[in-house]
Amino acid sequence: DARVTQTPRHKVTEMGQEVTMRCQPILGHNTVFWYRQTMMQGLELLAYFRNRAPLDDSGMPKDRFSAEMPDATLATLKIQPSEPRDSAVYFCASGPPRSADRTPLHFGNGTRLTVT
Amino acid sequence: QKEVEQDPGPLSVPEGAIVSLNCTYSNSAFQYFMWYRQYSRKGPELLMYTYSSGNKEDGRFTAQVDKSSKYISLFIRDSQPSDSATYLCAMGALFRSSNTGKLIFGQGTTLQVKP
Numbered sequence: 001d002a003r004v005t006q007t008p009r010h011k012v013t014e015m016g017q018e019v020t021m022r023c024q025p026i027l028g029h030n031t032v033f034w035y036r037q038t039m040m041q042g043l044e045l046l047a048y049f050r051n052r053a054p055l056d057d058s059g060m061p062k063d064r065f066s067a068e069m070p071d072a073t074l075a076t077l078k079i080q081p082s083e084p085r086d087s088a089v090y091f092c093a094s095g096p097p098r099s100a101d102r103t104p105l106h107f108g109n110g111t112r113l114t115v116t
Numbered sequence: 117q118k119e120v121e122q123d124p125g126p127l128s129v130p131e132g133a134i135v136s137l138n139c140t141y142s143n144s145a146f147q148y149f150m151w152y153r154q155y156s157r158k159g160p161e162l163l164m165y166t167y168s169s170g171n172k173e174d175g176r177f178t179a180q181v182d183k184s185s186k187y188i189s190l191f192i193r194d195s196q197p198s199d200s201a202t203y204l205c206a207m208g209a210l211f212r213s214s215n216t217g218k219l220i221f222g223q224g225t226t227l228q229v230k231p
Contacts, residue, residue: 004159033219036167043160043204056218091159104150105219108157 002026004090004108013116020081021111023092024073029096032075032107034060034067038088046090049075082115089113119143119165119195121132124203131231135192139205139222142186146207146220149181151190154202163203164190195229 013019025032033048047057052069060067064083069075079086087092089112093105122139129135137151148167152160164179166172172179172213180189192199204221 035221042223045218045220048218076177096216104165107152107161109159110156112157 002106004092004094004106006090006108006111008111009109010033010112012116013082015083016081017115018078018084018116019086019113021077021090021092021113023077023094023108024092025092026077026096026106027073028096029094029106030072030097031105032069033073033093033095034077035091035093036088037091037110041064042092045046046077079113082113084115087113087115117144117222119207119220120190120207120222123225124138124223125229126226128223128228128230129195130142131195131197131229133195133227135195135199135227137190137192137203137205137225139150139207140186141188141207143207143209143220144186145209148208149179151177151179152204152206152221154204156201159205169197172178192193197229197231200228214218 007022024075030040034046035043036046037043046060047053047067049069066078090108091107091110093107100112120141150165151163153163154160164180165178169181169183176193179192192219202224204224208219
């Protein structure tokens with residue numbers, strides 16, 4: 001059963017530290033999304049990629065967040081420096097190629113980040 | 117105002133009840149609609165998706181879309197304790213629009229089905 005893999009599952013860090021979250025999309029999928037989930041805001045889209053190229057990162061605070069896809073099997077989301085308000089669950093999702101404009105996304109189980 | 121509005125609940129029903137979950141949206145560019153189910157400490161998993169107005173049935177689940185009213189619903193018949201989860205609506209625009217492929221989610225409704 002193919003699935004999106006996210007690491008680490010949990011991360012506790014101190015304010016000001018760099019945090020890197022990793023995602024392995026499902027093999028063959030060419031779209032990758034990063035979402036952040038909090039109780040107050042629900043699921044918010046941070047950034048997404050198609051064929052490794054960033055298409056939209058307007059949901060991401062640019063001064064501290066960065067998202068990349070070094071290759072087709074790895075997507076990363078970095079926060080530097082981290083702040084307590086970044087505490088949330090970060091989800092990666094991937095989707096297959098076209099007819100991908102209507103294709104459902106498959107989610108990983110998330111990275112639960114706590115910044116103290 | 118958010119593009120997608122969903123009552124967060126919580127919603128508590130007895131086993132066997134019919135459950136109705138709803139979302140409204142404001143962006144007429146949304147053309148495809150999905151429902152995801154999320155168990156505690158897990159990622160959302162796709163439950164149903166549809167592209168057109170009307171009803172789509174899958175077992176105990178029925179998804180309903182009314183594009184003229186910008187309103188979608190998910191009905192669960194004969195609800196079971198295992199249906200207890202958070203249900204999120206999601207929607208997206210067509211391929212040629214500027215927000216291609218991007219899903220916008222509702223807040224999620226927490227459902228508890230009591231035995």
